Amino acid sequence: QVTLKESGPVLVKPTETLTLTCSVSGFSLSTNIMGVSWIRQPPGKALEWLAHIFPNDETSYSTFLKSRLAISRDTSKSQVVLTMTNMNPVDTATYFCARLGDYGEFHWGQGALVTVSS
Amino acid sequence: SYELTQPPSVSVSPGQTARITCSGDALPKQYAYWYQQKPGQAPVLVIYKDSERPSGIPERFSGSSSGTTVTLTISGVQAEDEADYYCQSADSSGTLWVFGTGTKVTVL
Numbered sequence: 001q002v003t004l005k006e007s008g009p010v011l012v013k014p015t016e017t018l019t020l021t022c023s024v025s026g027f028s029l030s031t032n033i034m035g036v037s038w039i040r041q042p043p044g045k046a047l048e049w050l051a052h053i054f055p056n057d058e059t060s061y062s063t064f065l066k067s068r069l070a071i072s073r074d075t076s077k078s079q080v081v082l083t084m085t086n087m088n089p090v091d092t093a094t095y096f097c098a099r100l101g102d103y104g105e106f107h108w109g110q111g112a113l114v115t116v117s118s
Numbered sequence: 119s120y121e122l123t124q125p126p127s128v129s130v131s132p133g134q135t136a137r138i139t140c141s142g143d144a145l146p147k148q149y150a151y152w153y154q155q156k157p158g159q160a161p162v163l164v165i166y167k168d169s170e171r172p173s174g175i176p177e178r179f180s181g182s183s184s185g186t187t188v189t190l191t192i193s194g195v196q197a198e199d200e201a202d203y204y205c206q207s208a209d210s211s212g213t214l215w216v217f218g219t220g221t222k223v224t225v226l
Contacts, residue, residue, distance in 0.1 A: 037215065047153075047161065047204055047217040060213045063119045096160060103167055105151050106206070108160040 002026035004036075004097050004109035011115050012087050018114060022080040022097030030055055030075045034100035038071065038082045040093040041111075048093075052100070053080060089116045120144060120209040122218035129224045136192040138221045140205035143186055150188040151206045152181060154199075161204060165190060192223070200225045 008020035022036060029036070035054040041047050051071040052060045061069050070083045080097060094113045098106035122142040130136040140150060150168050153161035163172050165181035168188060178193045188207075192199055205218035 039217070046220040047155075047206075049206075049215040049217060052213075052215065060215075063214065103170070104149055104208075105163050105166040105172075106153075106161075107163075111160055 002099065002107060004099060004107070006095060006097050006109050006112035008095075008112055008114065010113065011117065013118050014088055014116060016087050018082075018084045018087050018091070020082045020084075020095055020097075020112065020114070022082070022109060024078050024080070024097075024099070027099065028075070029073050029078060029080065034102065034104070036073070036080045037098050037100060037106065038080075039096045039098055039106070039108075040091075041096070042090070042093040045093075050084075051082060087116045092116045120214065120216050122205050122207060122216055124203075124205060124218040124221045126219070127222045127224065129226055130192075130195045131226045132197060133194055136195050136199070136223055138190045138192075138203050138205075138223070139187055140189070140207075140218045141187045142207060142216070142218075144210045145183065145186050145188055145207060147210055148208045148212065150181070150183065152179075152190045153204045153206065155202045155204065164203075195223075195225055197225050199223060 003025050005023050037052040038050040053071045068085045073080045094111040096111045098108045152165040154164050155161040164179045168183040169181040180191045182189050203221045
């Protein structure tokens, strides 16, 4: 069974750097041909795609947030990590990791709520 | 940046048909996907590759594509279909993903 689970701080202060971890099971990050994305959703608002990492370690980032994001993977730990610098209250959101499936569809983790507040 | 536009809301009576549109310039070149999201839950795929239905999704959900617009149709809407619906696709390069603005479906 394929599962993804996000973990990280529940609360971060403005200007801090957020580090989120996506732990996957049921598939290998090195053989899954499509890769893993991070997606977020502010409370009451729409989904927003953030970043993607392919099995060959190539990455793709949201044009709007590219300067603040970094995505990486640790195949031995079956983890994908997202860092976002200079956090702001508007970055308060539920952050999802999602595997890209064979047909180009996303398969989602349960999400992790991150609040940015001093 | 690339955007996908959806109507903010659609209201429909039980048993009637709900249609949700999604417009984007790259849709003739890239497949569209539709997700259903209920409060407090992760999105669930209901349509992939414009018009394919995953196993376990009721037949009343269907998708279609015409030019720069894709449409999700829910025929014979049921109370349990009340949710937010998002389209998703990619830009013309295929390496930047994008979600639509979301549509809240209300079952009257």
